[in-house]
Amino acid sequence: MAVSSTELGTLDIKKLLIKQSVPASIGILFMSINILIDTIFVGQWIGALAIAAVSVVLPITFLISSLGMALGIGGSSIISRALGANNKEKALHTFGNQIMLTLSLALVSVIVGLFFSDEVLLLFGANGAIMLPAREFFIPVLYGVPFLALSMMGNTVIRAEGKPKFAMIAMIIPAFSNIILDVVFIKFFNLGMFGAALATSISYFMCFVFILWFFIYKSELRFQLKHLILNNKIVSEIASLGFVTFSRQGVVAILSIILNHTLFVHGGEDSVAIYGIISRMLMFALFPILGVTQGFLPIAGYNYGAKQYSRVNKTITTSIKWAAFLATVIFIVILIFSEPIVAVFTKDAKIISETPNALRIVFAASPIIAIQLIGAAYFQAAGKAIPALLLTLTKQGFFLIPLVLVLPNYYGIFGVWISFPIADILSTLVTAFFLRKEMKQKLTLAQDGI
Template sequence: MSIPDKRTEMLRNGTIKKTLLTLAIPSIIGMVVNGIYNIVDTIFVGRIGTSAVGAVAVVFPFFMLISSLGIAIGMGSASYISRSLGRDNKKEAENTAITGILLVVGIGIALMFLGLHYLEDILRLFGATESILSYGLDYGRVLVIGSPFVMLKMFFNNVMRAEGSVKASMVALLLGAVLNIVLDPIFIFTFDMGIRGAAVATIISQAISVVFQVWYYQSRRSYLQLRLKGYRPNRVIISQIFIIGLPLFFTQGLNSGAMALVNNAASDFGDAAVAAMGIVKRVMSLGLFALFGYSQAFLPVAGFNYGAKRYDRLWEAIRFSIKLSTIFTIVISVFIIGLSEQVMSWFSDDPEVLAIGARALRAYSIPFPMLGFQLIYFSLFQALGRGVPAGLLSVSRQGLILIPAVLFLPLWIGLDGVILAQPVADGLTILMTGFLAIRINKEIKNNIVAHKEMAAVE
């Protein structure tokens, strides 16, 4: 049996727990290493000073917005690819991937020119103080120039996971992250480029990851064969990509806007508050990266079995994933709460940054044990092509609830309001997830019963 056939057979008939772990472990490793790069990058920048760390915090939401375009198109493509493979329609899956690549390249080039032209205005909007702005411009210009590479890397990672090439996806992430960690001190300190060197190291690493991903598909090691010859645009494919992708991008836009509001609110309390909140976001993102890595393994398993009408296997995947992710998030929360001061000391020796960051880490850890549950159902709705509930969950966590919390809580309780905005949004979104989960669980169970009755009649 060929490797592609083995991948399909694993998704169709492999033991659910083994299939999920086989797909998840490489994905989690790759995502966690990518998260470690973000942390190490911030540690190196922290040696420059508090304002430099603040600049990274201010640029970060814009960088995430750029990345989210690649993720949105990639996840929209991945969802439809998984369902196409579940229907044994490989050609449709390949056309979906090619369509996604063309969308990413076109949007990425346009974004590069727009970002360079409006960068100063964007950074001021995202909370840059005068002392942070010059660092932010040095850092942000390089990242904007490299934005097409950032978007392509995110896109290919999602497509690789959807077709079952999780090891190749892990290698791409590892390659970029390890290179970035190695290049950071060289460009920042050896070449004396300061914060600009951190950005140069990031873009070089992202570009090399993309080179590897393109080589993987051109070498015919992949299941999907991506060739422009014979390709024809398809309205159904484009619409399916955007049905899933647009809510995700809209969500990330709200997320970036909320992060900008957090930076603006924190800037009222000085550069130390901006830097501290930026560090907390990076630290907590490490645990979220691990969850995200697992969810990217869950998504093709859920999408494939839903497309194949194997509802019993879909239900088993949901139950196992919730148990596993909840155990993981509890462990992370206990660790962060117990060692919050020590964790902050890795990034800064500024007493004010340490004090604010430690309080924020403890607050962020309170709802974290249930974020695995929230993310599994978010991924489930994506896998099933349910863009509305998927978008609603993300919009709630990063916009519908978070933005009002950021706007009003600081007015009532000062800096504590800045710190508590995200935990409050997380908690309320988890409650919303519970209501949506009841409905989709009932639908899946009804499908299981109906499918068994139909099989009994036949």
């Protein structure tokens, strides 16, 4: 049974976190499986070079679609707090503004992408033989990106309403449709990279159709045309909070550019393909931790808006404990089963031999990342844009990018892989310091009436 927005402030935290996190985790799992199987299909049916091409293109499309995610998460923080404060009109106006901003920015980005496709692909690392399959994949996927952006925006609003099961279904639909269409277009019609791209775009559209149906028939946010008119104050608040998410995605895009070029210089197309496999595993294996983080956001945001700070404190500690346990289990599985996991993706002997050790190194610090993820999410849920932005950027922006730029010059490809756990450890230490300070000085004192 779905959780109503008012229940976010009354139900037991553990039960509430399960109700919010399990559907979010399942949705992220299916989204990750979709990307994972997509990579397996192109690797087995087209070739290792196709994995490298997908690794170049996906960060571009995710960067554009992350406009929707950014506006969704920024607006959803406002919506959660507005519902917690019983201000439904502000929630409705925020949602209407989210729609207009997402649609406008996504369309502009797609037009720019179409006009400068080769330049964008080269920037993101489509070097050498990677360019041809990357171009073939990029253009058709680009047409589906506005639907993905609107879907990502809508999905966060659904969770802010306290209806995570619908958000889960919205993520499952494109996963199933993309897998089926991949088989049809790549295996049976032999359309290669174009077929993979066509399947991806159609799956984005199907997700959008479901989310549109939800807001017409199931949502409590029954906005009117007047709510679509942009309000400067609301737009500014959405942008300041959404900028946190978009900045993170922007830094991820910059990281992808640096990684693809660095890997190509030190190891050629094969190293880019190896990272393609590792990055898919990062998205797939961490799904329960990301699910807990997504489940945490509306609970923390609602209770912060309702000034129930003891519940916010309990939500933080419970979420970190659960996510840390799950991350430890994932690390153990990766440690033991690296070889068979890699063999699923490709038949290329060199990639099969070199990837498992790299995979273990990249995941080495995963048991502690829960603190970093939940800590950054708390500041976003509380509407504190600047600390949320800084903490969100610590891993990729402040630590990982500089490490990737420096260490490979001394240690080659190993320098790339070891940069990941070092960045995880440093960013977790920084986040833990600020989160502990906030919980002691702000939340504890506030709940005591000081």
